[in-house]
Amino acid sequence: MGGLGVRWKVHGDGRVPAPGAVVRPDERLSWPRTAGLGAQHVVAMFGASFVAPVLMGLDPNLAIMMSGFATMLFLLATRGRVPSYLGCSLSFVGVAATIRGQGGGSAAVTGAILVVGAVLVLVGLAVRKFGARVIHAAMPPVVTGAVVMLIGFNLAPVTAATYWPQDQWTALLTMLLTGFAVVCLRGFWSRIAIFLGLVxxxxxxxxxxxxxGRIHSPDASGRTVDHWRLDLSGVGKADWFGLPSVHGPGFTWPAVLVALPVVIALVAENAGHVKAVGEMTDDPLDDKLGTAISADGVGSVLSTAFGGPATTTYSENIGVMAATRVYSTAAYWAAACFALLFGLCPKFGAVVAAVPGGVLGGITVILYGMIGLLGAQIWINNGVDMRNPLNLVPVAAGIIIGIGGVTLKFTDSFELGGIALGTLVVLTGYHVLKALAPPHLKAQEPLLDEGTSAYDEPEADGGKG
Structure with a gap:
């Protein structure tokens, strides 16, 4: 079993890492301490992992349980070399909102995401065979950043029209408290700031x-009525122990096409996670990138096959590893086991499902914006220059289409719009324009001072006139 990464050496005395040392993925502390670290990983992933299914209209109990199964599968596939928790992906929240807005139900949502998971598996297999260069060629940073950005900003109308109006003052206070927690808290507490704001x-x-007393405002269905902000009636009816409800996926082309662009975001998330963990553990993991991407895809397929959300590697847990200097995969096995236990408590799921709309409004104002701005961070990290028309034009068009909800109608029953059309414009627009652009736009010019551009048409005298 050691070859599968489920056998660990005890690090030092099993209590704490030695000064300047780290607990490596194939090591562990004592089992009680490992269990405690696993619980800490659960808390770190918990906020986003139960916010995601609530925002998507899926069962939070099932989501948490399937994240545990997906994490176990991921650790086995990567043979214990890539410490990671596979929590519930927030990248599909906009997809779910769009599909439901088109009249689709939970089956259509999970079916579309299942297809994305299957495509992610194929991408991982391609990376294993051809190397990471296949990703960089098809999805350069300018494209990846734009897609991540429009996925996040496409969600703005959901907050503005659905959550915030249910209780604007609670939404405002929740936003302010969450922002304070994100900026002012330190260490572990800053990493669960979204969770603290929600609580x-x-x-x-x-x-x-x-x-x-009751508030007179739109409720979750959009009707303006008198209603309680926090309705806990379902909690009393829920059992303490029981299996979460499951349902099979459904497949429709419009829903699948809306969801497919998220593959780009998931590849970017996985690549960034593997690179970060490799640097932190001083163990280059490029040879595991394809396996990690495929394992995430299989985890998403497994989860959505039973009615849960997609999974993805979680940066929140990277923060826990950095703070504790413990990279042991044993702690992630403990976290996965805790997640399975949470999934067996319907009462817990009822508490989660009762999160008031106004609270979600305050949380999502920050959360959705943060998702979108990760796209800008991809550009910054990779030195993408938006003064180059080759980068600027397809990105500008795609983002406005994606955020504005522009649609392109082909027949009475088929149209493209939002995230799907925006991604298509960015991806195809960039590659087509690159093939047609003059050489000076494709050259890797050094960045110049603000207010100047290296991309003007060269003059006859070499541009030094």
Missing amino acids: AGYLMSWAFDAVF
Whole structure:
């Protein structure tokens, strides 16, 4: 079993890492300490992992349980060399909202995401065979950043029209508290800031109901009525122990086409995670990139086959490893086991499902914006110059199409719009324009001072006139 990464050497005395040392993936501390670290990983991934299914209209109990199974599968596939937790992906929240807006249900949502997971498996296999260069050739940073950006910013109308109006004052206070937690808290607490903001908003909603009574505003269905901010009626009816509800996926072309662009974001997430872990553990993991991408894809297929959301590697857990200097995959096995136990408690799922709309409004204002701005961070990290028309034109068009919800109607029953059309414009537009552009636009010019451009048409005298 050691070849599968499920056998570990005890690090030092099993208590704490030695000064300046780290606990490597194939090492562990004592089992009680390892279990404690696993619980810490669960808390770190918990906020985003239960916000994601709530925003997508899926069962949070099932989502947490399937994240545990997916993590186990990932650790086995990578043979214990890539410490990672596969939490619930937020990249599909906009996809779910779009599919439901088109009249699709949970089956259509999970079916579309299952197809994306299967494509991710194929991408991982291609990377294993041809190397990471196949990703860089098809999806250069200018394209990847643009797609991640439009996936995040495409969600803005969901916050503005659905969540925020349900309780604008709770939404505003939740946003302010969450922002404070993200910026001002340190260490581990800053990494669960979204979770802390959500808990604070939950308690505020309970207090406002007790003090002010019902609120007259739109409810979750959009009807303006008197309703409680926090409705816990479902919690009392839920059992303490039981299996989460499952459903099979459904497949429709419009839903699949809306979801497919997210493959780009998932590849970028996995590549960034593997690179970061390799640097932190001083173990180059380029040879495991394809395996990691495929394993994430299989985890997503497994989860969505039973009605759960997609999975992805979680940066929140990288933060825990950096803070503790413990990279042991044993801690992730412990975290996965805890997640399975959470999934067997329907009462917990009912508490999660009761998160008030106003609270989600305050959280998502920050969360969706952060997702979108990760695209800009990809550009910055890779030195993408938006003064180059080759980069600027397809990105500008694609982002406006994606965020604005522009549609292209082909027949009465088929149209492309939003994320799908925006991604298509960025991806195909960049490669077509690159093939047609003059050589000076394709050259890797050094970045110049602000206000100048290396991309003007060269003059006859060499541009020094």
